[in-house]
Amino acid sequence: MGMTTEVEPTAVPEEDLLRLDTQICFSLHAASRAFNSVYRVLLKDLGLTYPQYLVMLVLWEHGETPVKELGARLRLDSGTLSPLLKRLEAVGCIVRERSSRDERSVVVRPTPEGTALRERAVRIPPRIMAASGCTVDELRDLHSRLARLTAALDAAARQGAPEPR
Amino acid sequence: MGMTTEVEPTAVPEEDLLRLDTQICFSLHAASRAFNSVYRVLLKDLGLTYPQYLVMLVLWEHGETPVKELGARLRLDSGTLSPLLKRLEAVGCIVRERSSRDERSVVVRPTPEGTALRERAVRIPPRIMAASGCTVDELRDLHSRLARLTAALDAAARQGAPEPR
DNA sequence: GGGCATTCGGTTGCACACAATTAAATTGGG
């Protein structure tokens, strides 16, 4: 829709909207990097990066998983996953092998060492909660808010026309 | 006190905490990338990336700014800012020049073209709001939550390593 | 004036993130 000035009954001036955008834009970016930074410190012990940890979380919960499904779950494409999985394989956390059923497909499986990492990973969540100063319930609330927001943004990205709710 | 089972009065099992971590961890990562993705589409018109837009927002609001201050405001170090500013200079949005007062310092100034971009940038915030399905108030709320969270995470990160002072 | 730590920006190396392209394997139609 091509409306420019009085889209809303609240009629927030453009200047203020741009200033608000500065804040939202930055705070989300900053929050993501701050979380990343805290995880980075905790994950150093495990020899994992933050995205690598995401992959291991999926493998710990669901066992061996095709690359395709990893990409779908984490919303990462092969351009990101391929080198990441190679590094995980290089440090011995996973093995990759082509499926015999479908030679196009590559299945990712945690090694015993990769599985063993889980024992040490269980110490991370309590530390994250401590660092965030949030309770379990607050984090659950944040999760649901962010999930809703992401769903809305994804929907909007797929189609130029925004469809609220 | 016991480190393993009774960290909290609620006594959430480790398994559930790891699963919750999966969700929080992923949802924040995903939300950040989803926002990034929506901005990317809108910013394509302006020829800016998301972090470049963050820099321009600061320049539009505060005028010429030393690299040092840009880094402080956006919490980005020179390793990220240097190449980013070079690209902004290459496309003619900014100029960089060393301060005559202190030859170590570089001041970043928007060019007339860079300043003119602001006219087109004011269209972005309403679209972001539409895509997010949030009201101005909800976004303000999100901003304050994320800012609090980031502050807590930053503080926790500082505790591990002592400050350079 | 001569050292010396500090400050500031830049560079390098590594790891995502994503768009676009490529290559191999599979499937379906004739």
Place this chain on the structure above:
DNA sequence: CCCAATTTAATTGTGTGCAACCGAATGCCC
């Protein structure tokens, strides 16, 4: 059975993000 479209990973190129290091400029101290 052969060919064309499709699926699936991998590769390439660009742009962050950050740690570690470098070199020039500055300030401070004797």
